Amino acid sequence: MGNKVSVGLLGLGVVGSGVIKIIESHQEKLMHQLGCEVQVKSVLVRNPEKQRDVNTDRTFLTTNPDDVLNDPEIDVIVEVMGGIDEARQHILNAFKAKKHVVTANKDLVALHGKELQNAASQNKCDFYYEASVAGGIPILRGITDGLSSDRIQQVMGIVNGTTNYILTKMDNEGMSYEDALKEAQELGFAEADPTADVGGLDAARKMAILGRLAFSTDVDLEDVEVSGIKNIALEDLQYGNQLGYTMKLIGNANFSNQQLEVEVQPTLLSKEHPLSDVKNEYNAVYVYGEAVGETMFYGPGAGSLPTATAIVSDVVALIKNMLLGVTGNQFVEPYFKKELKTPAERLGQYYVRLHANDEPGVFQAISSLFNQFGMSFKHILQTPLEKHGLAEIVLVTHQTSLENFHNILEELPKLDGVLEIKGHYKVEGDAEQ
Amino acid sequence: MGNKVSVGLLGLGVVGSGVIKIIESHQEKLMHQLGCEVQVKSVLVRNPEKQRDVNTDRTFLTTNPDDVLNDPEIDVIVEVMGGIDEARQHILNAFKAKKHVVTANKDLVALHGKELQNAASQNKCDFYYEASVAGGIPILRGITDGLSSDRIQQVMGIVNGTTNYILTKMDNEGMSYEDALKEAQELGFAEADPTADVGGLDAARKMAILGRLAFSTDVDLEDVEVSGIKNIALEDLQYGNQLGYTMKLIGNANFSNQQLEVEVQPTLLSKEHPLSDVKNEYNAVYVYGEAVGETMFYGPGAGSLPTATAIVSDVVALIKNMLLGVTGNQFVEPYFKKELKTPAERLGQYYVRLHANDEPGVFQAISSLFNQFGMSFKHILQTPLEKHGLAEIVLVTHQTSLENFHNILEELPKLDGVLEIKGHYKVEGDAEQ
Known part of the structure; x- marks a missing residue:
């Protein structure tokens, strides 16, 4: 490893550019913590000629995955290309080549997290994905490390910034759903095709990941009941307000009597609840533990630099493991067999x-x-x-x-x-x- | 170490009792994560005959520190006795005997944290103190792990539950300071002698610890400028309200141009700020990072079980290090030489x-x-x-x-x-x- 760790990047969109920026501009802090340099050596891109807003002079751009995945100098792969099948295959190949992987890909982790984690363990590699849930908020670490001694009973999250922005505008300014969506798109808080966001699927993926870690049981994406925000009537927001509630798209995961319930739906949330003050594009995850009681983790759920912060913090954790010679140990098998609550139990x-x-x-x-x-x-x-x-x-x-x-x-x-x-x-x- | 890790406890007050309760009742979860049993083997107490609300049948109570600190079967010492000099000496002795230490003692960590951390490093021992700041909120991990790749510029905290309870009552119900303090005392949110809380000293200790970790520089308790809440006039709360502010006791640590500023004082906080909704005895720490932007960690700042959760989560982290053979590595020397801002720079x-x-x-x-x-x-x-x-x-x-x-x-x-x-x-x- 010498006095330098080389990182290979899969993808160079907004988040990938953020990773390069943070690794470059925070080099001294990384060096101080790790005692070695961290360098992005090469990046898999579709089009190496494309104009980019990040300086890649010192970085090799390639369209051939093997240049990144099979470079013996590269120890860490950061996957920020998105999508499912191709990303999954690259990550499996990375583990085969004994490289550690950090990803921000919630779709992939929600669908194939277990398989990827197993592949990592078998190859004594680390697999980190803090950035896949709630961008810059270190919520997965909060659950797996900070609250490791407690029994978590409920995780409630505002884990989709697009819908929270839209609902905030509808609630505060009486804007219609359509106008609020349009404004969110103009400000870059919503994609041109907002289906996965407004339909609740994006939040469902994050809740599956959160539920798995919080309750130590398998949670599959199809276990999450989902409804989106498209059909919310302004009248219901207003009546809700009158009665002391705020309309939020809430992901709610419950675990009691070793039985699981995970749902994502527009919810009238009491204004007394800590999540009710989470506005605009912000995210927050509320965790109720048997012993600790109520805690909440708040911050930016998306964006180039916040998401990149989570990724590079994962890279730091993983390099520390490499230096100590203890990679491949962070995975704990789920403890409880998955059992879903029936409607009578919910x-x-x-x-x-x-x-x-x-x-x-x-x-x-x-x-x-x-x-x-x-x-x-x-x-x-x-x-x-x-x-x-x-x-x-x-x-x-x-x-x-x-x-x-x-x-x-x-x-x-x-x-x-x-x-x-x-x-x-x-x-x-x-x-x- | 075998298939059991034995813990020695110094002190058996409310927090110590909480530690015993959590280790007993969450034994299965601990066993699942660590693959070994965790047991509180012995406890240093002043009076072994005292009636307690926790079952200590399986635990040896002693008035002799050596029974705990020099028991070769004990690997981990949990210090929850409070106070400075005696606790410091016990912890130094524990490190000499190659035992790892977890403490909830903010007074001690604020005053002697550096010395204790050095003693831990020299003996290849771990020293954890998550519970010393903001009870059940995993904020120290949030800063050192979750945001490790970012440059933190500001940490603002509501880190004292007593004063936040009093100010909430004054603000919401127009109660006088004296009545609110009396109510807090009756509900157990304030001590019989509330001096350290209402004077701001308790918050100052926590801000010194937070500043040190967030900015990677030395912060001594005397660097923190402190004023308390005793002389707040209801008029100022009301005018503040009228102008869109809420009165809070805010610990504020700033770091820019490699210069430091740490203060604790009653502050008129904009109602738009995420900390302004933190009410009653709750705590929260707001962290502004160059890349991540605004994040906030919210939860119970005190109490037997929340604080014990943080302690036992530290014990879990430390036992994982023991199992992996990598104890004594979590300390990073401060990076920046301490330089305080002048009043002209603040x-x-x-x-x-x-x-x-x-x-x-x-x-x-x-x-x-x-x-x-x-x-x-x-x-x-x-x-x-x-x-x-x-x-x-x-x-x-x-x-x-x-x-x-x-x-x-x-x-x-x-x-x-x-x-x-x-x-x-x-x-x-x-x-x-």
Whole structure:
């Protein structure tokens, strides 16, 4: 290894450029911590001729993966090319060549994390992916190291900056979903194709990774129930506000009685909850541990330099392991066999807004239906609608099962006088939970 | 070491009891992570006969330090006895006996951290103290590992739960300082003798530790300028509120141009700042890194189980090092020679409230004095006082030097028509900074 560690980069987009910038400009700090120089030796790119906003004079650009993956001088591979299949293959090849790997690729880690981790272990290599969840926030280390002695029961995250930006704008400025999305795109907080973000898939991938580490059990992407923010009505934000809630896209992972529940959905979050103040493009992850209680990790969830910080911090950790001769040891096999909660075991509070005829007996029938399923109300709001003879009714339940709530959603529209369910959401962070 | 690691405890107060509880009740998780049992073998106590709320059947209680420090079966010493001189001597003896040490003792680490760290290194021992700052929040790891690749420029902390509880009550409920302190004492959030807390000394100790790790320079306790919350007037909280600020006891450590500034003082914090929502007994540490930008770590700053979580997580990290044969390596020598900023180099915004005669020319004289020192106003509030002919004037400056502000405080009372400065505070978190 000598007095220099050479890094090979796969990809040179915004994050890759950030990695080069940080390694160059923080060289003295790295040298001080590690006692050796860190250098990006070569980078796999699609087009070496492309104009870039980062200085690559000292770096070899190549279109041939072997130049990076099989260079005997390179010890560490940083994968920031994105995508699934090609990235997976490169990383597996890197492990075969006994190189350590750092990635920011949440899609890949959510889908193939277990396989890659096993390949790393078999080759006594390190595999780090702090940057794959919540960009610059060192949340994976917080869970695996900082809270290693505790039993974590819940992880709730605002782990997608695009949707949090859009919801903040809708909430604070009464902007429509479409306008807020457009603004987010103009500011670079949303992609041209925002599907994975606004549909909740991006958050689901991060929650799968978080759940796996927090609960020491397998969590597959298909275990995560997902709904996105596209169909949120401004009315529900406003009623929520009136009742003390803020609408957020919340990833929620729960583990109790050795049973797992992971979901991503627009959620009415109590304004008393620490996550409710997380605004705009910021991310935060709230962790509830049996002994530690409530903790929260807040920061930028994306961006070139924040994400690169997490990557280079992983590189530092890994080089320390190399210097100490202890690479390939950070993986702990999942402890609990995965068991998903059934809807009857999944507890929560729920919000529902409906239109009904404003006439005697209707509310009585609604209330008796809830009672039938053993559900009671925390909040009731009834407002006459402009359209004569109709009422808008907003209900927030006390804690009940998801199964009960599903039943309610099925039975409500069958009641005489109930016209339509206009919206329904999970409620989180109320004191009673 | 076999298949069991034995821990010796110095002290068995609330935190020590928490350590025993967590090691017992989370044994399976520890076993899974470490592949070996962790056991508290013996505890140094003052009075072995005392009734305790923790089961110590399997644990040997002793009043002789040697029984713990020189037991060849014990590999790890956890110091939770508190105090300075005796604790320091025990820890030095533990290192001599080649035992690793975990402590929650902020007073000791702030005063003698460097000496203890050196003793640990010389003996190839580990020395961890995550629990000494902000209880259950893994902030030291966040700085040394999670943000290891970044250059940290500012660390701001609400690191004392007692004062944050008192200020929250004063702010939200208009309670007087005395009533809020009494309530905090009744709820166990304040000690019978609250001097170190309300005077800011406790926060200063934590900021010295944070500054040292964040900036990789020596920070001694006497480098921290401290003022406490005892003399905060409700009026200043209220004016602050009106202008968009919340009063918090803020520990602020800054590092720029390789120059250091560390202070603890009641501060008017912009309501836009992430720390402003940290309420009651909670703690949080805000870290601004050159590349990562804004991050924040939030959680319980004290309490038996949260603090014990941090301690046992340190024990886990240290046992992993033992298993890998790499103890005694986590210490990095400070990189920068300590250089403190002068008052002319310390920048900030400031709030001042004064009483003056409500007559022509007075405000003009005040404003011309500020102008003389090159200072301009962000906010001006003038209110007639009930006492006829007097006005209360509140000013918030744009950024200026501490030296300028000191000059203003000296010169203002000399102006014709200015009667008295009623209060003055630093202002933080405004967008212009």
